[in-house]
Amino acid sequence: MDNWDEVRTAYQVARMGTVSGAAEILGVHHATVIRHIDAIEARLGIKLFQRHARGYTPTEAGEDLLRVAQATEDQFNQLVGRMKGRGDDVSGELVVTSLSSLAPLVVPVLSEFQRVHPDLIVRYLTGDRLFRLEYGEAHVAIRAGSAPDQPDNVVQPFITQEVGLYASRDYIDRYGKPSTIEDFANHYFVSTDDENSRAPFSRWLRQTVPVERITFRCTNNFCIREAVLSGAGIGFMARWEAARDPSLVEVIEPMPEWFGNLWLVTHVDLHRTTKVQAFLTFLKEQSKSWLP
């Protein structure tokens, strides 16, 4: 069965009983219909219709085809309905990925978004590796760093990630609070284990503080937070993150050069879909409350 259009033509002829009627429904010339029928019969080597001057009467095989194609048309119509519906409202899956450190911000938004759209299934992917939009692994990505520049991706600025240098009250009580940057050489610092981290505050720390004073290093942002809270040293944290914990003390006034930008990235093929757009506007709206 190499030509589904011919099946469709034969189906309409079987349904109508005449070539002309089928041609009108299909919106083609009746000669086309005749040729389709001749072609499919020749290819299968089976007569589907008995021809007479008053029309085409399906043979047993033709009746069988009629039933099958009827079901097929129903299936296709339902499919289109589902696809159109999916295009117009927000349902199905929404797959979002970000750095795991943003989870405390993103998860409440996703949760609320799901509550607004009960038909939606939310998948939030965080992990070591980057989930790739171009393979359909995610619909929306929240990325950090300099503006990504992939041709198939639609990138828009999201927020500026404001960070500060924090220590726990315990730490201040024990070692004092550094008053100047020069004083940093006498303190302990918590940072990422990745020496190539391109986060602006990481680079600033590497340039400003002697490496031997970075005495606690880990790969995961949650660990850094825990380390700072437990008094292991001074470390960078997002301001919104630090604000949640009253035991944290801002060591020095934040410097704008620490701040990095976050970007909202979508694949160009999905960017215009209602679902993705709905989520993007929702996300931007919610994020306004993240900064004072």
Place this chain on the structure above:
Amino acid sequence: MDNWDEVRTAYQVARMGTVSGAAEILGVHHATVIRHIDAIEARLGIKLFQRHARGYTPTEAGEDLLRVAQATEDQFNQLVGRMKGRGDDVSGELVVTSLSSLAPLVVPVLSEFQRVHPDLIVRYLTGDRLFRLEYGEAHVAIRAGSAPDQPDNVVQPFITQEVGLYASRDYIDRYGKPSTIEDFANHYFVSTDDENSRAPFSRWLRQTVPVERITFRCTNNFCIREAVLSGAGIGFMARWEAARDPSLVEVIEPMPEWFGNLWLVTHVDLHRTTKVQAFLTFLKEQSKSWLP
């Protein structure tokens, strides 16, 4: 969903994940595949695939289409299997029509044929009106008279219907047996009520015997037989029919001009099918035993 071929193309792309792979399976150029995908997406206004350098990844809608089209292909393959199977062996329906007077001959043949092909459903149509092959009302017709000459029908000579003039022994005992044709004027005859009957023996009777001597007329062949058996008069019967009843006496030697030909007629579209051919050869084989 106006173009089922494009659905099929999209299906293969979703299955393979690449345009090239789909093109190879479909036996078309990859440019064609790309154009089909573009066309169906444009028509539906829905993205089915995310394009990237390593291939096409189906979106949700694409996955949905994949499932539906997969089922469709299965259905079509099963359909072809059924149709081919039906073409190659003898099953389904076999619809035969004839003059009702031939039933005693035809029914045993049909019965035996059905026994040889247990999957077959036999429908034997006899009735006042002619069942028409060109509307698919029957697959095979056994017709009498001069060779039918319809363009869509395949006609082949079947047998010569040999008839004779019979009377019951009762009748002979009562009225004697006419020795010559001239003697007919003193006898009683049974015949059809149809004055326009074109059966050769009917015409011969109308020309040979005074109409007032045709004293028993009926529309049905069975009635004629019963009338002759009950001694109502002398009447024409098929020789095979008369041979079954020992109480019948052949009044005079049969004349060849009484005999009419029977024809096997099939619609041209069905004539070459295995089922019809199998029945025709079976019927001809069996009919050899009808004549001595």
Place this chain on the structure above:
DNA sequence: CAATGAATGTTGAAATTTGCACAATGGAAC
């Protein structure tokens, strides 16, 4: 019984689709 109308069937011209050649892209391996 002739006229009518609705259907199929056939032919050449037009439009659409397809195939081919080549360019461009991006990932993977070395």
Place this chain on the structure above:
DNA sequence: GTTCCATTGTGCAAATTTCAACATTCATTG
């Protein structure tokens, strides 16, 4: 980093399909 390979994307000619107009057939109707 460079090369290789598989893949997508595009312009143009060729092949195929489709359309339009006619001829034909057959049942119906007045």
